[in-house]
Amino acid sequence: MTTIAYTVSDARTMLRRNLKHQLRYPSMTLMLVGMPVVFLLLFVYVLGGQLGAGLGAHDGRSAYLNYVVPGVLLVTVAAAVQGTSIMVAMDMTGGIIDRFRTMAIARASVLTGHVLGSLIQTLAALAVVLGVAFGLGFRTTAGPLAWLAAIGVLALFAFALIWLAVALGLAAKSVETASNTPMFLILLPFLGSGFVRTATMPEGLRQFSQYEPFSPVVDTVRGLLTDAAIGNHAIVTIAWSLGIAALSYLWATRLYNRRRAADPA
């Protein structure tokens, strides 16, 4: 086999390992999928009546459901990558990573396995949340192409956040830290256009929400799934995603390759 074939083979092995971990650790997977579902129910049934009235629609609650689904999908992505950080940190603090480091295997394959595994997990979580949303009465105007584009946008942004989560997991000294540091990502859809129109926010917050990365993603997905305008949000979304992915990738591989300096004798 060639070097490239070995690299692909090692990455596949690590992906299989990662997927098995997810199956063996179902409580985490359930928690990560459960949180956005709970948010969806809370926002539609508890807050939806009043928030929907603000949209000026005739049936407030179902209008708000259609409005909030893209925001909840982004919460789903943010929650799922928290699991990535935890899994990476668990790996780095366990003994097995030292074994991998003393073996002649493609060096990046450990991280590649985590990234691909998390991407599959995130897409599965998105499917579950969308399923629930449809069950609650979510209606979309999207055709097959628009669906494909929406999934592509979500997957690309998820890919970027997963690399960021890998880096955060590598930077964390303990599994506990790793489960906390990506937490701020879950807040960002709320501080953007995920749950209410940014025009209703106070001045400073509105400016922040216009420039933070989650807003253009939410607006793009919303535009693709419902008939809202997309404008330049798609371009901005792709730029943010590629930027976050590239920087996080560099940060993560640097952290991974940096051999631990302080070490017990």
Added chain:
Amino acid sequence: MTNQKAAGIAARDVCKSFGDHLVLDKVNLEVEEGTIVSLLGPNGAGKTTMVRILSTLIPADSGAMRIAGHDVLTDPDGVRAVIGVTGQFSAVDNLLTGAENLQLMADLRHLGRAAGRRRVAELLDRFELTDAADKPLSIYSGGMRRRLDLAMTLVTLPRVIFLDEPTAGLDPRSRRTMWHIIRELAASGVTILLTTQYLDEADQLADRIAVLDQGRIVAEGTPAELKSRIPGGHLRLQFADPQVLRSAASLLPAAVAVPDQLTLQVPADGTVDSLRDLLDQLHEAALDVERLSIHNPDLDDVFLAVTGSHVTGPLDESPTPTGALR
């Protein structure tokens, strides 16, 4: 590549500090191909650091190292292709079963489907893990985890194996099983560097022993050479009152009294005759001994003999502190 008879492990002037703490101070280590060398020392002596450097996990500050002809600095991947490492902290995947752990190694060694399966089954059998093969590691005992750990190292047979305290924390039976496996490995021609803090383990397994103390090799030789420098352990006599202890101490000038424990440590070569002589002496002097125990030579005795001081780091209780007469 050199033509000279390749040493399994050749390390010269290896230095390593963490911050301003010097952990390894110009360590030289040579392991001939197909032999077992034991690095013997207390916790904190630098044994694990030495293993981590030689197995490419951390870089040395200076020094030259070759493993089976591959330079650790310039050809780490060449080193990784020929070594196996089993550390004191089990390097197993806790979320997988025993069989899955082995299969993972077979996949990463690119054994192929059929060959991989066969090798996994062989190893499960050889390491007596077949019954637990499909059980999660959470139910594995310490000995089982250690066996699985070593089995994972042997999915493809490495030319050089590092065993970092392979029996630390194991019960005596698991220890013997481990020793048996290590002997078999050596017999198959693998070069082994074994770190341990147990003198009897080094004595049982190693062709040569290097004693490491505070980052320096303080003694080196065959087990027989090393043991000839150690007194044969001692007898510990426990007395009921200080008066008798004092009398016994004056009767036995070579002994060391420990007044606050009311004990006397008498150097002994471990023979029955010397024990009989001692008991006769005590009997004639009408000195009552509460208890007598026999203390076999351990790492502390080695250190006393070669450095003139006791073990400096924390020393775990030896699994066989006392024993039968030899």
